[in-house]
Amino acid sequence: MTEQRVSYKTSDEVDFVIVGSGAAGGVLAKELSTNGFRVVVLEQGPYLTENDFTHDELKIFNQHFLTNDPKTQPSTFRTTADKKAVQQQALMYGRCVGGSSVHFTANFWRFHEIDFKERSKIGEIPGTGFTDWPISYADLEPYYTKVEWEVGVSGLAGASPFDPPRSKSYPMPPLPVKSSGVIFERAARKLGYHPFPAPMAILSQPRAGRGACVECGFCLGFGCEVGAKSSSLASVVRMAEKTGRCEIRPNSYVHKVVTEKNGRATGVMYFDAKRNIQMQKARAVILSANGAETPRLLLLSASSQFPNGLANSSGLVGKYLMPNSGAVSIGLFDEPLNDYKGHAVSRIFHDHYELDKEKLGFYGGSGFDARFDITPVAFAFNGLPPGTPRWGSEFKKAMKHNYVRTMQIFGHGTSLPIESNNFSLDPDLKDSWGLPALRMTYSDSPNDLKFMKWMSERGLEILDAAGAKTKWGMPIASTNFAVHLLGTCRMGNDPNSSVINSDHRTHDVPNLFLCDGSSLVTSGRGQPTMTIQALAYRASDRITTLAKRGELAG
């Protein structure tokens, strides 16, 4: 592989420069280079590989080994626009080749048909930007299938009565069940639900030169040391490099999309590893930098021609941030589950995918999973039941008894798109490159808070039905921290109410495309990566068609 790696000069006008090598950027790089185009991918983080990964939770969570570092890239937060934002870490994303797909849990759910046309079914929700997508589930179905087969997803087709139609089964059987999955399945069935084996972007069998999961138990937050987790790094990035037409250029922090007088993009400017400014020329620019950094980059690219930021004639760049609702309930059982072993999730259900808004008094939809993903130091800090002594013999006894007997029920759900929830540039704070920091303005809506409380109650019910000895719910409150960065450059047909069209082309700049979590119109039920990758496969087809028609030429 190494000998086939290509490298381009910054002065070479390549066909595409892609900013970001994560879930979407990796797929676009693979597809476009396979289709014969010359591609440079600029990744702000380092190029780490399996040998660099670690099970050291302090390095992962304290040193931000795989993620954005609040020391060098600080952020600010405020609940509403009338308040002054204060410095705090407001968001987290993967900052390495492969992006957040390197450290994610790998829950891989397709969106359902309803996700794309929910506004038509439910009607207007006042005060929100709740709207239908310009594409349907049927438009994306072939690409979901492509993700499953190329990136690598394990699962059981037809296992859930709520699943949307599919053209092909999964390429691999589901991963083995865990004790948390068995407990969850039995309790959920008692309650009349339809639990099923979780679709996961983790190989249950060796495939495409990659090994199967060894069930080490270090998924959430960690990079996979055996390449079984289907990150972009382990899958599409390597396929892209093998074409001999795609260069992955790490440690390249893009800060401006350059445009010329005719309003077209000519390339991007970035800081290289030595913090020297470079410019990569390209015939077209694709931003897949994530739902925070993509809008930030557009705002940073403001010019006299585009005073409000690039591709921002709608004023919606950065708006409608949806971090997904969530509710965690924790239970303690009599016998050891040893759930620290193995992939995080083995059973889920989708019975609550579409909730009855009229009956419940709130809008929402969710999926529930069973897991235990609390690493040891975190467990000592926060994994014990409320009221447990924090030090001494009783504390030690509780750690000794509980660690192997604890599991969580995690309810994942929708967030409403609300314009006042957004990312913008902080007017005062700069990062260590001197660029304006990200400012997050966010308040969970009363609707979403009600919905989360409801999910928490359902989680506790399941634990109750399972016979949990002790159970408790994590408090529900408006969040000040986002990991799922969705909706901030939404797709739509109307240039006044969206940033990109259904080809992922910005309404304002004909050779500038955006494809990542920012493209989402609604938030889905808490597991966005599968859809981000399906969108990226579809965008690759659309962009290839446009390029072959000569529509991207200046």
Add this chain to the structure above:
Amino acid sequence: MKPTQPARRQFLWQVGGVAGLVWLNAQWPAITTAAQHAHDAVKSKDNVAFSVLTPAQAKEVEAIAARIIPTDEDPGATEAGVVYFIDLALKTFASGDLAAYEAGVKSVNQLTSEMFPGTTRFSSATVEQQDKVLAEFSKDTNKSARRRQLLPTAGEVDFFAVISGHTMMGFLADPEAGGNRDYVGWKLIGRDPGHTFSPPFGEYDKNYPGWQAEGAAETGKK
């Protein structure tokens, strides 16, 4: 540790709220270096010199850590080498906490002599006395007036929260980074240090018959 809003997807530092996460996030790198130091120190037969703590302070820190995670039929903070982890932490990522340690150790000693006249050092009290002192001390750190008195130079820092946090890290950090000697922390909580597992993982998946569609539901169905 200030209470704060829960952050839903903040990995699992999140699960119990984010107090832990926020505190941990506030620390800076080198924490693994500190862990490695603890590992090396306890592994070697000879005592490694302390970098920051004086021998007298180290003795008290070790004694406090030994009551936070006591040694009983299982190893505790002492066997994990927590005091060495803390010492290097104070040189590196937790250097800002040194004043809290200096003042905190003094305060704990002072409280010991107030509660048990004639005993001038926490480390020379009996374990029963030590637990009483820490119960009083940890309670009082929650009261601002008393805290100011106990920790005159440490501002808002809650010494007991800091030292218990460091003790948990030194006890449970991955030994690959040196955090807990010979996996004593992981052995205590039942975490097998292996890197490869296969089912059955626990008691509940042992006799699982395999996934079956609806018909297999134990009771009622929709």
